[in-house]
Amino acid sequence: MSKDQVVEIRKQAIGQSVPNKESATLLTGRAEYIADISLPGMLHAAFVRSPFAHAKITHIDVSAASDMAGVELVWTGADVLIHTPGITSSVDREGFVPTTQPAIAHDIVRFVGETVAVVVATSRQIAEDALELIDIDYEELPVVANIEQAHAATALANEAVPNNVYFRNTRVNHEVDDAFSNAALVVDGVFHNNRVSAAPIETRGCIAQHEWTSGLTTFWSATQMPGILRTMLAMFLQIPEQTIEVITPQVGGGFGQKAHVFPEELTVCLLAREIGRPISWIEDRQENLLSATHAKHQLNSMALAIDEAGKFLAIKHHSTTDGGAYNCLPWTVGVESECGAPIVTSTYKIELARAETIEVATNKCPIGSYRGVGYTAGHIARENLIDRAARKLKISPFEIRRRNVLLSEDFPYTNATGLITREGTFLETVNTLERMVDYDSFRQRQTAARAEGKYLGLGLSIFNEVTGMGTRALNFLDLPITTHDTSTVRVDPTGTVTVTTSLVSAGQSHATTLAQVAADALGVPVDNVVVRSGSTANTQGLGTWASRGAVIGAGSIGRAADVVREKIKQIAGHMLEVSPADIELADNGVRVAGVPTRSMTMAEVAGAIYFAEAAHPENFDPTLEATATFDPADLVLANGGHAAIAEVDIDTGIVRIEKFFAVEDCGQMINPMVVEGQIRGGIAQAIGSCMLEDLVHDENGQLTTTTLMDYLLPTSMDVPDIEIEHLETPTDLVPGGIKGMGESAMISAPAAVVGAVNDALACCNIFIQQYPISPERIFQELQNAPN
């Protein structure tokens, strides 16, 4: 059977809001996170981090720190360089410039926060005391602080990157100029998307332990990709892969930030092998904001050509990523602009497109992945331009989208960048949002409020989302990567079910949702299934990112369960004296199709397989477990939309998001409660990232927002009521018709937030293109407004 095989799953638990199996553990504080793990003899690591954005290390003296009581070892870049050159990251595309980020900087530091030395001590306190005794002299080098300076290239951010350009690309290059010159209307803008952090509440952390007698290394990491981490530790540190086990404990939020391999992880692993004692590194918040990858930072120019009927004719898009000093691993600096270009036309029928991208090097923390990778910035640009066009054409934002979305008669539709849309509820999404918002009465309310000096606005955004990221999807995004993810399904001797999967959970409720899938695949109750994950000792895979858990989980569990199911049918047919084809699995057992009285419980069947050879057919292989991978045959596209209502106080620039509306079509939902949790969390991040959060660097490349006093995350007070409706258009690419949806709100909701503010301020001739929309930004826009 091929890896994209779609097995049949009979829907019973799927679709139900089964209460989270994880809740009790999480809510009582009994979940074990990386910082909760304490091993006998464990030591603690702390890093010296560069205070300069670009400098030569001219002198480093660790002797005073080494002599301190409680300090076991101090290493600099030179010490670690003996073991590894660091993290080399590239992508197999012509002209792409790879980089190697040292595990600890040696010779030159290239961003504020890059590691310069590490202290291992009996406590983190002592390690931090010792950091202050390390004497380092730097000679400052010219800093490339922003995109403009990168283009000027009077200095190089990283001498490995010629002209400060990692990569440039033209993803699609239709002849669009005629369409633009003949268009009835052209709307365009230059959008400055802020640098943000995924800022999970649990920061990064890892523990390494090496047992010299067995040669085995155990590596605990709060990671979204234990499988990749294991392989990379093996490759970069020249450790035989079979001797490494990566364990992922409970993860307190990943959001893409923990879908990387980090230099600190290499260093901690080497230190444990050097010292022979377990070593823990738990990142603090300042380190996290300085160095745990930044996200989204880009400059996008976009233009949309529109005819007099409001139909979109062509789109032009140019995106520049402010990439930082190194490529992150595995995504590289292309993670934003390169992934954004292929999906720039979104759900709209835009026949002509030009999409160009460039990634430049700056002396900042590397750009990495964060929920909604590639989508967020482009959506803000396009959806806000569409709103602006609607205002100019004096049609409603819903109507202009209705006139341009793909309709069911268009399917399958191949768009300008080659994306094939097989199904989707784009028109239904627009209509549903219009009803939820109650558009006509909103406009009346807006007018009435204006008369009282209040500025209300409505923002709208619709989207499609490439989910269940497999080989086909990654290749579409120009990432020539083959995916491989396995799950194992075993029916236990008493008839219960144990699932082991390579997908780790950072709060996505896999223990519940994947149990629902396995339960339906085998016809057993959800409570009879346990889902185990978090160790590379069992299954192999790329991890949980890019909205792939549901799709890859359902596919691989479905395929593995199918093998077990056939085995069960075989023995049950033999025992009930019918053909295996006549056996059905249901109600926690088996029965003869059409003759429900002829049945056995799952416990009886499993017992017979494990313990009663006499019941076996001839030549029966009693293995009651199977491991399978899944890689969907094509891109699995979910879709939906968001609307936000905001009130702007134009005298203070304070924006209150009054209400949020979300429509989600992720095919057959496994668990609506979990889906809605994803939507609500994503909307909170959307509000944060375009209204509050900003990693601000000064002209020297110095990060000025290094605590949560200055890097403003949204709190419950900033997030309004959220109304959610579901559409369900199953896909035939995945068992059960399931699609992914984890990133949806961070794909599209930011555009709705920005759109709401722009709608509120449209009467003041304001169209905000720089984010976040702080009170100061609104104040400045009002000062500079034409009128």
Place this chain on the structure above:
Amino acid sequence: MKFPAFAYARPATVEEAVTLLASDDEARPLAGGQTLLPILALRMSMPSCLVDLNDLEELKSITVGDGVVRVGAMVTHAQNLASAEHRTHLPLLSAAVRHVAHEAIRTRGTIGGSLAHADAAAEMPLVVTALEATMVIVNQQGERRVAASDFFGGHFTTAIEAGELLTAIEFPISDHRWAFEEVARRPGDFALVMAAAGLKLNNGACESARITLGSVADRPLRATEAETFLVGKSVTAGVAAEAAQIATQDLKSHGDIHASAEYRRTVAGTMVKRALTRAAMEQSA
């Protein structure tokens, strides 16, 4: 983000606390710890000894008498928020303390700690300035009293000398009607700008006005010129706007990553205007 090493003392009386503080210039009093402990974790301060005031029960009460509300320095923001006395006698304090951070911080943070820290963007310094409170400071020689207007010396600077402890704040009960306005990036954040307005009206005309601005300078500012301007006038929207203009015209504010000096100056005017308008509408207490 771990504390540097320090000694720790937990005195049972104010006298003991003052003796400890007087014996060591580098010792620092620990009240609610909501500012001091993060500063220690960031290693921006390295005190030799923390003198923990949390056993000093005598500093934890609110008492009313002789036209004065006396608030112990160790009274928490949560206590102030819950206080029925404050709602009756110090409505400005009740209104402003809602803007102090979040419930967890209000539960530990104290009024004395906030005043001794003297962050110009914090609410309590503005409140004591607006209400013309008296700060009670104890040292080994005894007690001295400092008017709020003389207490703040600039950013993080107060009249408290080495070896001294702020023990109480005495608020004269005001016969003005009060309103408080604040703009912050998120609810509970330090103010970008804030203002308190107090009005005493007689037959609709202003008999006395008090306007105090916060987070626009290195300490709370009284807008005395605007206060004088209002006397004898009916506080209409137009008059409030004019007073706001007077209150902010010479303001030399500061800018930071959250708001520019120009924003602060302009929005301070909005805060004054709104506070005056609301104070004029408030029903007399």
